[in-house]
Amino acid sequence: MLHDRSRQIALLETIVGPAGKRSNAEPGLTEFLGRCRQADAEARKVVLRCHDDNSAQGEEAELLGRCRANDPAAWDDLITRIEKPLLHEIRTQHLITRYLAGDSNAGVELFRSIEAKIKGLVCFRIYNLTREDVQDLVQESAGKIFRELPTYDSRKASFDTFWRLLVTQVCYDDSEKRQAKKRRPVGGLESIDGHGDGDEPIDLPAQDPGPSDVTSQREEFRLLHRALEKLGSFDVRCRKLFELFYFEENSYAEIAGILNMNAKTVSTGLVRCREKIAECFPNEFREQARRYSESVT
Amino acid sequence: MPDNPEQPDDVDVLLRNYAATRRTFAANTPDLHEADVRMLAEAARRERTHRAAAPAGLLNRLRGFFAALSTPQWSALGATAVLLLFFAVWLPLREDGGGGQGKNLTSTKPPTSSSQLFAMVATTFRGESENLQDDYSKFDLDLNLNTHQITFIFTNGSQLTGTIQPDDAGKHSADAPLSFAVTASGSDTHKLPIGFTGVLSAVPDAAAPHRPKQVSLRGILTANQREIQFTAGMK
Numbered sequence: 001m002l003h004d005r006s007r008q009i010a011l012l013e014t015i016v017g018p019a020g021k022r023s024n025a026e027p028g029l030t031e032f033l034g035r036c037r038q039a040d041a042e043a044r045k046v047v048l049r050c051h052d053d054n055s056a057q058g059e060e061a062e063l064l065g066r067c068r069a070n071d072p073a074a075w076d077d078l079i080t081r082i083e084k085p086l087l088h089e090i091r092t093q094h095l096i097t098r099y100l101a102g103d104s105n106a107g108v109e110l111f112r113s114i115e116a117k118i119k120g121l122v123c124f125r126i127y128n129l130t131r132e133d134v135q136d137l138v139q140e141s142a143g144k145i146f147r148e149l150p151t152y153d154s155r156k157a158s159f160d161t162f163w164r165l166l167v168t169q170v171c172y173d174d175s176e177k178r179q180a181k182k183r184r185p186v187g188g189l190e191s192i193d194g195h196g197d198g199d200e201p202i203d204l205p206a207q208d209p210g211p212s213d214v215t216s217q218r219e220e221f222r223l224l225h226r227a228l229e230k231l232g233s234f235d236v237r238c239r240k241l242f243e244l245f246y247f248e249e250n251s252y253a254e255i256a257g258i259l260n261m262n263a264k265t266v267s268t269g270l271v272r273c274r275e276k277i278a279e280c281f282p283n284e285f286r287e288q289a290r291r292y293s294e295s296v297t
Numbered sequence: 298m299p300d301n302p303e304q305p306d307d308v309d310v311l312l313r314n315y316a317a318t319r320r321t322f323a324a325n326t327p328d329l330h331e332a333d334v335r336m337l338a339e340a341a342r343r344e345r346t347h348r349a350a351a352p353a354g355l356l357n358r359l360r361g362f363f364a365a366l367s368t369p370q371w372s373a374l375g376a377t378a379v380l381l382l383f384f385a386v387w388l389p390l391r392e393d394g395g396g397g398q399g400k401n402l403t404s405t406k407p408p409t410s411s412s413q414l415f416a417m418v419a420t421t422f423r424g425e426s427e428n429l430q431d432d433y434s435k436f437d438l439d440l441n442l443n444t445h446q447i448t449f450i451f452t453n454g455s456q457l458t459g460t461i462q463p464d465d466a467g468k469h470s471a472d473a474p475l476s477f478a479v480t481a482s483g484s485d486t487h488k489l490p491i492g493f494t495g496v497l498s499a500v501p502d503a504a505a506p507h508r509p510k511q512v513s514l515r516g517i518l519t520a521n522q523r524e525i526q527f528t529a530g531m532k
Contacts, residue, residue, distance in 0.1 A: 099338065099342075102342065104335055104338045104339050104342070107334075107335075107338030107339075107341075107342075108331060108334050108335050108338060111329075111334050111337075111338070112328075112334070115328055115329065116323070116324075119323040119326055119328075120319070120320065120323045122323075123319040123320075123322050123323040123326070124316065124319050124323075127315075127319070131322075131325070131326045131327070134322075134323070134326045135326060135327065135329065138326075138329060139329055139333065139337065142329065142334060142337045142338075143337045143340070143341065146337055146338050146340075146341030146342070147341045147344065147345075149341070150345060221315050221318070223311075224308075224311055224312070224315055242312060242316075246312045246313060246315070246316035247316045247319065247320060274306060274308040274309055274312070275308075277308045278306065278307060278308045
């Protein structure tokens with residue numbers, strides 16, 4: 001498992017030292033990976049030692065085997081595969097350290113690196129949002145991430161896992177609020193301009209939703225969300241898998257890295273989640289899929 | 298799209314469709330303004346600094362206190378302190394309450410009740426009768442206050458063994474004598490029965506709490522088919 005987090009952490013600590021004690025480790029890591037590419041025996045030995053626990057399977061095991069036999073192409077492949085996540089980890093760590101030391105620019109840069117993903121996660125999680133709602137939730141998520149950042153421990157989880165958890169909490173709280181609003185007893189009169197009982201003016205929904213708002217509220221999506229809600233506790237895992245696979249278009253291996261599980265488990269999990277969803281409304285889903293296929297052709 | 302080896306099913310089609318729509322929707326939603334992000338980042342930092350600088354509330358102090366106690370060093374120190382406190386409270390209580398039997402050898406306080414006196418060690422007194430004929434005038438008195446036994450050994454060879462029982466259940470002042478009912482029986486040199494019924498008085502000694510300052514015996518000694526008034530002081 002080349003995306004295994006514990007391996008990444010072990011490799012990084014061997015190359016550039018523990019997370020709390022390094023400032024900008026990127027040059028050190030780049031230099032190390034360069035040495036690996038240039039067939040430096042010591043550097044290669046370090047990489048192999050960190051992958052020497054026999055947990056790799058299939059293609060990865062074969063790649064590691066070729067690396068052990070000093071196949072130059074295999075080494076190029078291996079370094080290319082591990083370089084991106086290691087650099088991402090180091091850069092993220094560096095930004096977090098700088099922000100916690102008082103550098104607001106680093107905080108802004110850190111947020112910008114995940115903003116699009118946060119927006120996507122919010123949109124994927126709650127389907128009947130307006131753009132203003134999305135912006136509000138993204139802003140709320142940003143505040144939460146900045147506030148909770150000192151509690152982040154890179155040894156326990158990746159930063160991706162950390163912020164996803166916080167954004168999910170924000171989305172969950174928002175859904176609860178919406179549900180509570182729906183449950184408000186009917187019959188009471190409320191001032192819409194704020195001159196009634198001292199309440200704030202009510203934010204009336206726009207009369208004509210935009211075209212993308214219309215599409216986002218299509219019946220099949222409502223059906224999908226209802227099915228997800230019906231899954232209960234199983235839903236948490238399924239939503240996570242759907243988000244990472246369908247929405248963010250990550251590969252099985254990448255998802256395995258993020259969720260710290262086997263790529264095969266990811267694939268099986270996705271199939272099982274889809275089956276569970278289909279079991280909720282079998283006829284409706286068939287009908288929706290048929291209509292969708294017709295509209296595409 | 299990522300590689301998906303599984304056959305696309307109805308839900309798969311819907312999910313792909315949904316994801317594509319939501320991706321477009323997300324992409325068309327404007328980013329937060331840089332000023333807003335900066336403000337959020339600085340607000341969180343200020344909040345942290347403020348929290349660190351502010352005096353800790355009672356709850357936080359307590360939390361900190363217990364967190365500190367949970368370290369191994371403090372746990373060991375705490376356990377030692379609790380043990381010391383326990384002994385500091387328990388030992389005086391044990392001495393004052395007088396519940397112990399036969400173990401109370403270290404107290405410096407005089408016994409204030411007969412039951413406390415019973416906790417004294419076995420003691421031998423040399424006794425001398427004031428009003429008896431010679432063959433019963435001198436004797437050794439073995440008192441074992443743990444087993445409530447008393448033994449008279451007269452110089453003429455007669456021996457009496459019996460029991461003593463406190464006859465004052467109440468508390469006594471430090472200097473008040475404690476009295477015990479004594480009943481003993483035995484035989485003289487001619488194997489003839491002899492007996493004693495009387496009272497043993499003991500005056501506690503403040504300076505030597507486990508040995509009475511003064512012990513005296515009064516009663517009737519029955520020997521040779523006679524009842525003899527018996528009064529003896531002990532050394």
